[in-house]
Amino acid sequence: MAMETDVMPRSVYFHPTILLQLISMLILVCGTSALPQTLPDRAAWMQQSRWGVMTHYLADWKARESGERMTVDRWNRMIDRFDVETLAEQLKSAGAGYYIITIGQNSGFYLAPNGTYDRYVAIQPSKCSRRDLVADLYEPLHKRGIKLLVYLPSGAPAGDSAARARLNWQNGPFRNIEFQRKWEEVIREWSIRWGRKIAGWWFDGCYWPNTMYRTSEPPNFASFASAARAGNPESIVAFNPGVVPRIISVTPEEDYTAGEIDLPERISIRRAANGKIDGTQIHVLSFLGERWGRGAPRFSVDQAIEWSRNITKEGGAITWDVPIQPNGTIAQEFIDQLGAIGNALSVQPTAAPDTAHPAIPVKPRRGTSPGVPEAHLEYPPGKSPKFWSKATAETIMQRYPDYRIAYWKDWTYVQGYMFCGFEMLYKATGDKRYLDYMKQYIDHFVDDRGNFTGDSLTNLDNLMTGTSIAALYEYTRDERYRAAARQFRKVFDTYPRSDGQFWHGNKSPNMWIDGIFMGQMFLLRYGKAIGDAAYGYDEAARQITVFAQHCAKGSSGLYLHAWTAAPEKARWANPVTGLSPEVWSEGLGWYALVIVEALAVIPQGHPQRSAVEDIYSRLVKALARTQDPTSGGWYMIIDKGDQPGNWIDPSGTAMFVYSLQRGIELGLLDSGVYDPVVRRAYRSLLTFARINEQGLVDIHGAGDGITIKKDFETYVSVPRVVNAKEAVAGFLWATAIMEKAQLKQFKGE
Numbered sequence: 111m112a113m114e115t116d117v118m119p120r121s122v123y124f125h126p127t128i129l130l131q132l133i134s135m136l137i138l139v140c141g142t143s144a145l146p147q148t149l150p151d152r153a154a155w156m157q158q159s160r161w162g163v164m165t166h167y168l169a170d171w172k173a174r175e176s177g178e179r180m181t182v183d184r185w186n187r188m189i190d191r192f193d194v195e196t197l198a199e200q201l202k203s204a205g206a207g208y209y210i211i212t213i214g215q216n217s218g219f220y221l222a223p224n225g226t227y228d229r230y231v232a233i234q235p236s237k238c239s240r241r242d243l244v245a246d247l248y249e250p251l252h253k254r255g256i257k258l259l260v261y262l263p264s265g266a267p268a269g270d271s272a273a274r275a276r277l278n279w280q281n282g283p284f285r286n287i288e289f290q291r292k293w294e295e296v297i298r299e300w301s302i303r304w305g306r307k308i309a310g311w312w313f314d315g316c317y318w319p320n321t322m323y324r325t326s327e328p329p330n331f332a333s334f335a336s337a338a339r340a341g342n343p344e345s346i347v348a349f350n351p352g353v354v355p356r357i358i359s360v361t362p363e364e365d366y367t368a369g370e371i372d373l374p375e376r377i378s379i380r381r382a383a384n385g386k387i388d389g390t391q392i393h394v395l396s397f398l399g400e401r402w403g404r405g406a407p408r409f410s411v412d413q414a415i416e417w418s419r420n421i422t423k424e425g426g427a428i429t430w431d432v433p434i435q436p437n438g439t440i441a442q443e444f445i446d447q448l449g450a451i452g453n454a455l456s457v458q459p460t461a462a463p464d465t466a467h468p469a470i471p472v473k474p475r476r477g478t479s480p481g482v483p484e485a486h487l488e489y490p491p492g493k494s495p496k497f498w499s500k501a502t503a504e505t506i507m508q509r510y511p512d513y514r515i516a517y518w519k520d521w522t523y524v525q526g527y528m529f530c531g532f533e534m535l536y537k538a539t540g541d542k543r544y545l546d547y548m549k550q551y552i553d554h555f556v557d558d559r560g561n562f563t564g565d566s567l568t569n570l571d572n573l574m575t576g577t578s579i580a581a582l583y584e585y586t587r588d589e590r591y592r593a594a595a596r597q598f599r600k601v602f603d604t605y606p607r608s609d610g611q612f613w614h615g616n617k618s619p620n621m622w623i624d625g626i627f628m629g630q631m632f633l634l635r636y637g638k639a640i641g642d643a644a645y646g647y648d649e650a651a652r653q654i655t656v657f658a659q660h661c662a663k664g665s666s667g668l669y670l671h672a673w674t675a676a677p678e679k680a681r682w683a684n685p686v687t688g689l690s691p692e693v694w695s696e697g698l699g700w701y702a703l704v705i706v707e708a709l710a711v712i713p714q715g716h717p718q719r720s721a722v723e724d725i726y727s728r729l730v731k732a733l734a735r736t737q738d739p740t741s742g743g744w745y746m747i748i749d750k751g752d753q754p755g756n757w758i759d760p761s762g763t764a765m766f767v768y769s770l771q772r773g774i775e776l777g778l779l780d781s782g783v784y785d786p787v788v789r790r791a792y793r794s795l796l797t798f799a800r801i802n803e804q805g806l807v808d809i810h811g812a813g814d815g816i817t818i819k820k821d822f823e824t825y826v827s828v829p830r831v832v833n834a835k836e837a838v839a840g841f842l843w844a845t846a847i848m849e850k851a852q853l854k855q856f857k858g859e
Contacts, residue, residue: 153346153365153391155257155309156427159207160455161418163448164261164395165434166212166403167192169219169237170269172436175404182235185219189239192221192438196520198250199479200440203518205452208257210312210429211247213300215263218270226299230292231273244300248307257309262297264315264334264349265289283318290322290329294337301341310346311338312368312395317352319360331363348393356380357426359390366427369394374417385425392426398447399433406617410681411447415454422455442565442572443615445518449815453829478814478835479516481509487805497853498799498807499845502838503535503544505807513551517835518815521564523628524835525551526575530631531842533581538846538853545585548578552591560593567601569615570625576632584639592640599636602629602649608675611656619675622818623661626653627700634711643711650708651718657701658725661689667732668693668749669701672818682820690818692825693748695762696836702729702769703843710776723778730779733766734787741797742790746813746826755826760798761812764840767791771847792848799841812837 172188173180201209214220220227221243228236244260251258266279266289278288301308313334316323323331331349339345350368351360356378357367367390371377374396385392398414399405409417414430421428430451432444440448485508487501495501506513506528514520529548536544555564556579565572576598583591606613612629614622630650637646661670671690677683682690705726712719736748743758744766745751770788773779800808814834819825846853 152344156366156391157385157425160422160427162208162429163201163206164210164429164431167221167434168212168215170217171403182237186240188436189221189241189243192243194247194250195515196439198254199515200445200518201256202254204445204448205456206256208259209251210259210261212261216267216269218267218273224296224299227296231276233272244304245307259310259312260308261312264313283321286322287329294329294333297337298340301338305341308342308345312348314350316349319351331361335363357387357392359388364390366391366393371396379424382424392424394421394426395429397431398444402431403433407443407447411450412681414447414451418451418455439519442519478833482511485509485804485806489801489805491801491803493801497849499535499842499849502807502842502845503532507547514554521555523571523574524839526577527839528842529578531839531846534846538850539857549582552578552582556590556594560590562594562597567598570612570628573598573632574628577635580635580639595636595640598632609656610652620672620680622672623669623697624700626657627704630704634708638711647712647716651712651722654705654708654725655718655721663693667728669698671697682818691821694825695744695746695748695759696816698748699762699765703765706769706772709778730770730773737787742794747822759812760795760809761837761840763791763795764844767795767844768847795844808832809837809841
């Protein structure tokens with residue numbers, strides 16, 4: 111007998127139709143599991159987003175913070191006051207790709223209505239808010255390109271015994287069938303209510319997955335996920351097994367890992383491929399505060415960036431939890447950190463090259479909104495307007511009909527800086543629009559009794575816009591403004607200092623050059639408009655001269671960015687001297703502005719006036735010496751124009767134009783010497799300005815929201831953007847003073 115062979119005779123073959131029939135029979139017999147399946151990659155967008163923000167807006171937490179008992183009425187008032195637009199703008203300015211908010215947790219209070227929940231627990235009045243905060247968050251986030259996800263515990267509210275009993279919840283390794291069926295109905299109602307407004311769910315407390323969810327019969331992980339996706343089949347779902355340093359996936363039904371971790375330095379990612387672990391998108395959730403949703407920042411910016419990059423380089427996404435304020439906004443110190451993380455993780459979009467002043471359109475730290483999309487003026491694109499100052503102010507009013515939306519939070523130093531330029535235009539033209547725009551903004555923060563209702567006055571930046579409150583009292587004599595300005599003035603009586611100089615913020619003994627401007631501009635204006643001028647003059651002179659003693663760069667007439675009394679706690683500080691490393695143009699610009707404004711009002715006989723005049727004299731000589739002979743502007747790091755990577759900074763250049771021209775006007779400077787310096791600088795500054803296709807003013811080529819850096823490379827590597835807020839305000843100051851004579855000549859036009 112011939113040996114059998116595995117080779118098929120040439121005459122035997124399968125017709126394609128027969129082959130398909132055989133495959134179909136195999137599927138029927140063996141089930142679909144016999145063939146490989148491709149799971150939907152719903153979370154691909156999360157990998158592209160790279161990072162997001164979470165907040166715990168919880169009734170019991172807010173009650174503890176305020177010391178007041180939470181009631182249904184109080185909870186509804188809080189939800190009604192939640193500022194969705196400002197929060198969305200903050201998240202956009204930081205560069206976050208998505209946002210996770212807690213629907214509720216242990217207290218039984220929830221921030222959206224749910225009839226199913228109310229029917230089951232039978233608690234009246236309902237502890238579900240009247241306002242659907244989740245639905246209201248969607249539009250502000252969506253129009254800014256930010257996805258919305260929600261957090262919900264997998265169990266009944268632990269602090270509400272009535273709800274626990276009526277939902278049939280047992281905490282522990284129990285099957286909880288009746289509870290789970292009810293809970294999935296509650297989740298299904300929310301999911302259908304929100305539909306595609308919700309991009310995903312993060313379910314907490316799945317601590318007993320084997321007992322409750324890993325079963326073939328529902329309720330199980332599959333039915334749980336199905337309830338969450340009832341309104342949006344593309345919703346991504348994660349189930350949290352608790353704090354586990356090693357990132358794991360607990361079920362094929364989840365799209366991304368919950369990834370809860372208290373200590374991000376201990377994160378372990380193993381056997382990852384293409385940003386996934388066992389087919390599930392890698393995701394990590396940790397917190398920037400001292401605890402979840404509470405406390406001051408516990409990490410340095412560099413630490414947070416390092417740990418974020420460790421996740422994203424694996425193709426993962428990281429979510430940072432931060433505290434949220436009662437009005438639904440995030441405090442500045444956390445926005446600063448989030449913005450730095452966003453800058454570090456951002457993949458910069460490409461844009462048409464700007465050959466004169468290349469700019470990278472990014473979402474900058476402490477960012478700036480592009481304004482309302484319908485903003486438009488009649489200035490011809492590409493042509494210079496008769497008055498750049500008027501066009502700039504009109505652009506601000508068009509872009510930001512409500513000036514609260516312009517920056518990373520509603521009350522900032524930038525509004526006050528900009529309003530100084532508006533006031534210059536009002537004085538020169540008599541056009542009441544400029545004063546009315548200031549008043550419209552300030553009135554959001556000063557109530558009928560003169561109480562200031564804006565941000566906390568715990569740092570010098572927040573005090574700057576008090577200047578505008580004092581100015582409004584001078585123009586209107588409305589007692590509300592005087593009462594509010596007095597609240598700002600009182601802060602200085604107990605504000606912390608080192609060697610007589612105010613700390614930039616009240617938590618760290620760091621003295622910034624920016625703070626000299628922010629604090630003293632208010633005190634000088636308060637003295638002029640309201641009273642206590644002697645204190646204002648004394649304090650301004652003290653702050654200017656003490657800073658000069660600490661931060662003078664030798665005998666150059668230039669000044670470093672900052673000094674600290676605790677160099678061991680500041681990464682940018684020289685460990686011996688406590689000094690920052692470089693002469694930053696915009697920082698020196700703040701100093702140049704406040705010095706000349708102080709000399710405009712400090713009387714001739716004041717004992718410190720000559721010292722302030724000497725500082726100004728040495729500074730302007732240094733500016734003339736360091737002015738770039740080719741462009742007429744000043745470099746980002748002023749005294750290192752020959753270093754590779756350095757660039758002409760329009761923000762600092764604008765400030766120096768104003769300071770020098772103001773010095774000439776006040777008779778402090780020889781016009782024969784300094785007028786040519788000013789003219790060259792002003793020509794340089796105007797090359798950064800454009801009228802865009804909407805007839806609006808754009809300022810190109812400056813960095814946005816820059817703070818102290820550790821070295822030259824970090825300063826000159828900041829992204830240059832269009833309409834960096836400080837550069838726009840500086841441009842308004844410079845053009846207003848340079849066009850002042852012509853504005854008065856054409857007054858009323």
